[in-house]
Amino acid sequence: MTVATQPEIKPAGRKIAKPAEVKIALIGNPNSGKTSLFNQLTGLNQKVGNFPGVTVDKKSGFIQLTPSIRAEIIDLPGSYSLYPKSLDERVITDLLHDPASKQSPDLIVVTADASNLKRNLLLFTQLADLQLPAVLALNMVDVAEQEGVKIDVDALQRELGVPVIPMNARKGAGVAALKIVMTQQLTAPQKAFYTVPSDLQPLLQSIKSRFGLSNDYLALQYAHLHKSLKFLKEEDVAWMGEQLESAGFKSNTRQAEETIARYTRINELLLDVVRVEKADKDEKFSNRLDQILTHKVYGYLIFFGLLFLIFQAIFAWASYPMDLIDLGIANLNALIQSNFEGPLINLLTEGVIAGLGGVLIFIPQIAILFAFIAILEETGYMARVTFMMDKVMRKFGLNGKSVVPLISGVACAVPAVMSARTIENWKDRMITIFVTPLMSCSARIPVYTVLIALVVPEVYYFGFLNLQGLVLMALYLIGFVAAVLSAWLLKVILKARERSYFIMEFPTYKMPRWKNVGLTIVEKVKAFVFEAGKIIVAISIILWVLASYGPGDGFERAEQQALVEAQNEGLTQEETEVRIASHQLEVSYAGKFGQAIEPVIKPLGYDWKIGIALLTSFAAREVFVGTMSTIYSIGEEENVTTIKEKLATVKDDNGEPFFSPARSFSLMIFYLFAMQCVSTLAIVRRETKSWAWPAAQLVYMSGLAYVMAFITYQLLR
Template sequence: MSSAGIRTAPAGQAASVAALETAAGRLPGYGRLTRIALIGNPNSGKTSLFNQLTGLNQKVGNFPGVTVDRKTGISQLTSQHRAEIIDLPGTYSLYPKSLDEKVITDLLYDQGSAQYPDFVVVTADASNLRRNLLLFTQLADLGLPAVLALNMMDVAEQHGISIDLAELQQELGVPVIPMNARKGIGVAALKIVMAQQLDAPSVSFYEPEPELLPMIRQIRYYFNLHNDYLALHYAHQFRQISFLTPDEKAYIAELVAKYEFEPTARQAQETIARYNRINELLLNVVLVTRTEKAEPYSNRIDKVLTHRVWGYLIFVLVLFLLFQAVFAWASYPMELIDQGVAWINSLIQTNFDGPLISLLTEGILAGLGGVLIFIPQIALLFAFIAVLEETGYMARVTFMMDRIMRKFGLNGKSVVPLISGMACAVPAIMSARTIENRKDRLITIFVTPLMSCSARIPVYTVLIGLVVPDQPVLGIFNLRGVALMGLYLLGFVSAVGSAWAMKLLMRTTERSYFIMEFPVYRWPRWKNVGLTIIEKVKAFVFQAGKVIMAISVILWVLASYGPGQAMEQAETRARNTAISQALTPAETESRVASQKLESSYAGRFGHLIEPAIRPLGFDWKIGISLLTSFAAREVFVGTMSTIYSVGQDANELTVQQKLAAEKDENGQPFFTPARSASLLVFYVFAMQCMSTLAATYRETKGWRWPILQLVYMTGLAYLASLLVYQVLK
């Protein structure tokens, strides 16, 4: 292939930093951060590269106008040059099949967008270069300035694949950087290239058929587009391009009808033509130095991990290990945090007094304790999930569980939201947009909140700790861990059962297919695991934590004050009763605190709803906690901590000790096994999360499904809780 007109790699990739910083001043958008988009096939190492480039300087938002996750971060390319890195969803081509992939085309088609990148870094799996280059050739024909990050060079070498990097760079006309993003190899070289001024690649890989040129040119000039291939994509996808107006879409529709343009057939022709070109290119670039005769070790492992019997047993053991860790390993740091908050509260109350001190100890610190105590469990849960994803096992679980899901009317891709729902229902519901079948997607969105998310862990932990003995099972498992896993399995069974019922009601007959590429097995990259843990813990502390703290302060106010003279009258009644019954000073103060709490604004509101929840075994205090936890499930424990702290000497007690010390009207422990089981079952099924309803509203574009979801889950929780309490009491 002639090199005429092809721009070779920038000379001197090892150029001095000073020279690069001078060049940086000539970058597009100088005066603001250079915007660089990461794009590549799934499992090409894009996320690892993003983590290497940005470290902890990451944030998660949404792409403008859609609810697809948008991860961005800041990378220090040189001592004086920083860039904004945008991590785009993984895709195999520029013809999107899901909402996740659609945001890529919306971004790359609109040069007038404020989010339009200055250039792109394309990640490619060096061990499967043929398939990965399809996406690169499409981006090149769009005229986007690009760098090819040739990742997984170690895997290619293990497979006996040798790549002539200089020849590949010459053929593509863009810089090619060999990398191992998991270990950070090649990242410094990539930063040097990204800091330089990059021009659009001058190589063309595909020319539209001559008979299409009249239609393409009319679209190109009407929209003032910079090349023919972009105009061709407008013809292919104008119905899905969000930034086009109805009139603009109507204009393209007329042209498509006039020239009898068939998108599906043309896409197939283009793909074949591109692969023909790629095959010719790779003949001079890739050399296979040896042929693997033995079966790859990953296939041998897959035969066990995805076996129809052993695969499920191994998965159950992995879940056992996960939930045992959440209880056993996290117990020590949780106790330290809980006792530390109680000690600080006791110290402050011993040395200071007054309304502000009460607000600090009974409101703010009690709420803070309800946030901090669960950090070890949240961190462990997401550490396990990150390790399962990093090693490649999570993809196998998804494939394996597909066999079960189809029997209940769920799409194979429904497994991803359901498994993700164990972490958080909000991103899990958003991940359902990868399901092409609309009915399957709606059913998945509807039942995903029944999976027990990490926000339920605080409720489960405290209540299980109250009524389940801390003793071993079979010598290796902890009974509390077994109980926790049982609650998760109950949520899973209810989710698939509800899906099966919806399948019958909605009469789904359309077939769908599940296709997934297995990533290779690897040892987890602990830096990526650590970043995941830090990101999730920060989200819990600063998002859920803000809600918990705010509600704790509001609750303290509502529980510390009442209408008119109600609080003073309650105290007088309590002291008179104490005198008549000859109570001790400690018993008197406890009676006063209880009477005042019951007469407060919070107490009156709790009594208002108590008749509805009394059949479940709940009292007015639990009723307050149920209502406040609708903002976020994990608020329940913070609310209970605050309710049982107000006006009492319980601040030196832990949250669990406060609940264990609560007595009913007969002086018996309030949180009996029957009452605790009823509350646990209620939280397994209840929606109890405004954010989840908001996510369902965004994904379904209306209030019909969120309202049905709320009514169904609340009704299911009430009936199940009623049944459990009435049977066990």
């Protein structure tokens, strides 16, 4: 396969001028190598923003083509045609069909899989009929050659009327030639691949006249897509509906006729362009591997084995860097506090730096999880997983791709919610994001551990089944059942105009491109730190202020009272400081809030002290243990035995153990269901681009937690 030379195309249609900066859009079928090409062109010079008026990410990057030409590369969502099936794909038509849009690209680079050219050319012919200046990036030529597919690039170039660049985007081959073509003045293709039926001409003329269009196929697109084109005014949509009804326009029928006509033209074109020299004598490597990896028994065993490996990595491997980050934050705080003092220093160390630590400590988990996800996607295995799981998950309103976020939620809901980006369908993605926090994450483990140790005896059945371990496993199973049932309920409630189709192409297995894996990790970590991080730090500062200050001179009087008690009881210096902290917390704004909500939480068996823990653990669930440690005058909360012994001595008004089985299980159930994690709310806000979803999660999960904790306490008391 030889490198293409640019055909001589006479100037016509829209041209690219040579300004200081041009916009170039990458568009292509899923698995056509578009992302690899985007990464080759932009490297680390990428940014993620929003397309105007929608919640879909706009992934773009910049490249200096020549000293005088700088290009913005826009990575559009993968799509099989210009008739969108999801909200993500509608971004393409909103961008390309609005002649007045400032975001409209000057050039389209269409990526096509050389080993499956017939399917990939459908999208190209639609774009060509819109008369957009274009280049065809003929990707994966190495795969095509291995399969015995020979493509006459010069002939293909003549038939299409646009430059065709053979390339291997994964290895960077052909990228230099593509950059050269990007700098040239290109005209729109003049060949029509589909002739609009004559009986539609009166309708199209009316549409062209109203919207000032000159292209018949663009007018036809308006007829098909008028309800979903966001730039059209309401009166224009209403007018279009009247015209289509009057003309008897049947969109689905016309789309089917167009698709058949286009594939007929594509087949004719490829007869003289593509030659297959090697027959499939043996099964392809990918097909042989699929017989094992997608087997109805072995396939699931292998998948769950991989999940076990992933979560072992997230729990085990991430613990070391997380401990280092935690230690680093603690040492930094200690260093500052040993050299400086005052309210501002306390704000800096206990509010800002502590809040920052709450952001940074998630980075190892996010990096490891997305490293695995990127590798599974790069190799092509993720497509097989979604295929296997889709039939099961769809019954509950989820998607095959919902499997990874749900199971990832066992480690941490933050990276789990972020991984839901792989779900194309808007409704399935929103349901997955909504229910994922119901999976018991690792942050709940300190709460479960302390409370289980208090009320569940450490006994064994059959010599190896630990009762405490069984209770812990039961809590995780309850979370999974709650997530699945909530998904089913949301499936009934949530309405969406788009239907959920499962269209999954099995790409051939490949070695992962490590540059793409690295870029994915960097992108996800940056998104979390800079988007969710600022919200987490702000909430941490607010909580610190509420717990560190109180009305009037309550803090001074609380300190004096604690000093008197310490002297009478002969407490050590460390015990005295903890006693002071406990008394001051009681009279702080947080303490007042806890006392204010006590009537609300009393039916659950809680007092104002637990109310404070509920408030402070909003920053993170595991803060519950630290708060209880302070308020019950416990020293180091890491010492679970000490916490257990101290809490076991706490009495209620009747002299009975305060942390009874009823109260303890009520607390466990509350923390199982409650949205007590600002990190998750922040990341849901980022992923949905709206406060409505995290607010709905907070209301639903808090209400569910309250009701279930109430039932638990009333049944067990």
